[in-house]
Amino acid sequence: MESPKSHLAVSELNFSLFQRPLHPELFTIYARRHVKTERYEATIWATGGSHVVSLSEGDIHLTELISTPGQLLPKRGLIERFQFRGQRSHKCTLSRGLSYMTDFQVEKMSPNLYRQSHYDLERFAKNRGMFIPFPDLAISGLEPFSYIDFEARRDELHIHAFHAFPDQVTIIKTQSLFDLH
Secondary structure, eight states: OOOOOOSOOGGGOEEEEESSOOOGGGSOOSEEEEEEOSSOEEEEEEOSSOEEEEEEETTEEEEEEEEOTTOOOOSTTEEEEEEOOSEEEEEEEOGGGOEEEEEEEEEEOOHHHHHHHHHHHHHHTTTSSEEEEOGGGOBTTBOOEEEEEEEEOSSEEEEEEEEEETTTTEEEEEEEEEEOO
16 A cells, blocks of 8 residues: 655645545545445545545435545546635535535644644544554654544534644644535
8 A cells, every 4th residue: 555645735635526426446545434324325535644535325426535636536527626725615505405515724733733633633533533644754753644533413424534744734624514404
């Protein structure tokens, strides 16, 4: 399994939203979870400083992902794509009542706050979510990591993701809601 790309400018990462599932062979998957409720199924992949979340209800599909520049992705089904710069919110409503909302922020930190965030999220992950560290890519004692937490409700899927980049002492935080009401 290849290591995630290091020394990648956070502003080069792309956030994309597709109205279709994406094939796992497009990604290096470090951890995965499958969620099934009475209304929907979802897959969550930690893909090394990034993630893919796909939700399906019958023939309705919605996939959010963070990807690196040059990542081969299909054009079919693309709803939205933008780069990570500052803070942003995005909302959309699809057919038959599926709505989606995301907020993200790019947070530049001090090395001490970065270390504390790493420690807190790793500790929190012992009870829920997925924490994926990359110790081989540490810079000045700071490790890159991803933490993805999720809460599956009957009609909603909540995702909280943190992707950390030590060379920039920066964490991308995303919060997404897939809503089937």
